[in-house]
Amino acid sequence: MPLILHRDGVLSAYEAAVTRGWVIPAFGVENLTTIEAVLAATRDCGQRVGRADLPVILALTNLYEHRTQSRYYTHTRRWDVGMKLFLADVAVLTAADSPFADLSVMIHLDHIQPDLDADLLTWDMGQFSSIMFDASKLPLEENMEATARFVREHGDRIVIEGACDEIVDATGDEISVLTTPERAEEFVGRTGVDLIVANLGTEHRASAADLWYHGDLARQIKEVVGRKLVLHGTSSVPNDQIGxxxxxxxxxxxxxxALERDSSPALLEQMVRHASKVGGPQMAQRLNDDRLLGNGALLADPFHLDFFTTAYRQGIVFEEMKRVVTRYLGLWYG
Ligand SMILES: [Zn+2]
Structure with a gap:
């Protein structure tokens, strides 16, 4: 199935998911390795559950202060270059001759900022499946006005997700107030967004303590606005809360x-274990002398092509990310 970009097609994919009891996952991707891990895990999951066309969303932020993912996509650190490379990679990986051609892939612009991302917002929105228009830095009244304006201007082309509450950012300075059903209802009514991000107790800081996903609150909001809720900050709560x-x-x-946090330890362990093949015996010996390595690490084996390449390092990250994605898919696709 080709990339699903048109608004009607995207809405149909969401409707189909509802009839099957699915929650559609949107994985943040800021490099090709992550994209391939997400697609490979989704394809494998589809084979397991007997549905080759499982939906999956590849998401990336632009100049969102917490994480400027389009910039990280390229070592030029230019968002426009990164965004074009992302679109080009996804186009190749979802083309008819791609190993992932059967999947229902959508692409999502995440946390797009009305001010910082003004240039991106002049691009053709038809290149994307959905966008989170994130005006949550503004006071709620202004947020609703700006979001409603964006929906009037672009709502016929692209599925729009609004942020109906203050979202606590990476600095953690703001006070987190859970979204009430009344506020959610007002936000949807006044803006006309397709989807809303409510504050349900999760955060964007995966390390923060005492986070709790409030499913009871989500159900109350669903009663008044329907099935429109998007959950952010999912990495910050244990999987048993989000099944x-x-x-x-x-x-x-x-x-x-979670993709990045949980793949980094695997890379560290593998490189330490194979230290001399990765960094050469001299470096391994030096690290050992500095007591950074121990008896379990290879110290004397020579440099080895299978261990000192970028492909080796990315391969470890790919496999581990694939495992993480597979765990999440198991929660929502069975
Ligand atoms: Zn978010």
Whole structure:
């Protein structure tokens, strides 16, 4: 199935997911390795559950202060270059001759900022499946006005997700107030967005303590606005809290931090274990002398092509990210 970009097609994919009891995952991707890990895990999951056309969303932020993902996509650190490379990579990986051609892939612009991302917002929105228009830095009244304006201007082309509350950012300075059903109803009524991000107790800081996903609150919001909820900050809560998201009215769930956080340890371990093949015996001996390595690490074996390449390092990250994605897919696709 080709990339699903048209608004009607995207809405159809969400409707189909509802009839099957699925929550559609949106994985943050800021490099090709992550994209391939997400697509490979989704394809394998589709084979397991007997559906080759499983939906999956590839998401990336632009100049969102917490994480400027289009910039990280390229070592030029230019967002426009990164965004074009992302679109080009996804086009190749979803083309008819791609190994992932059967999947229902959508691409999502995440946390797009009305001010910082003004240039990106002049691009053709038809290149993307959906956008989170994130005006949550503004006071709520202004947020609703700006979001409503964006929906009037672009709502016929692209599925729009609004942020109906203050979202606590990476600095953690703001006070987190859970979204009430009344506020969610007002936000949807006044802006006309397709989807909303409510504050349900999760955060964007995966390390923060005492986070709790409030499924009861999500269900109350679903009662008044319907099945429009998007959950962000999913990496910050244990998986046992998020296995029943469909019942709570969540239709899309965003995950990024866990992919990076949980693949980095695997890379560290593998490189330490194979130290001399990765860095050469001299370096391994030096690290050992500095007591950074121990008896378990290879110290004397020579440099080895299978271990000192970028492909080796990315391969470890790819396999581990694939495992993380597979775990999440198991929660929502069975
Ligand atoms: Zn988010």
């Amino acid at each position: 029943r998201l469909f019942d709570d009215g969540i239709c899309k769930v965003n995950i990024w931090t």
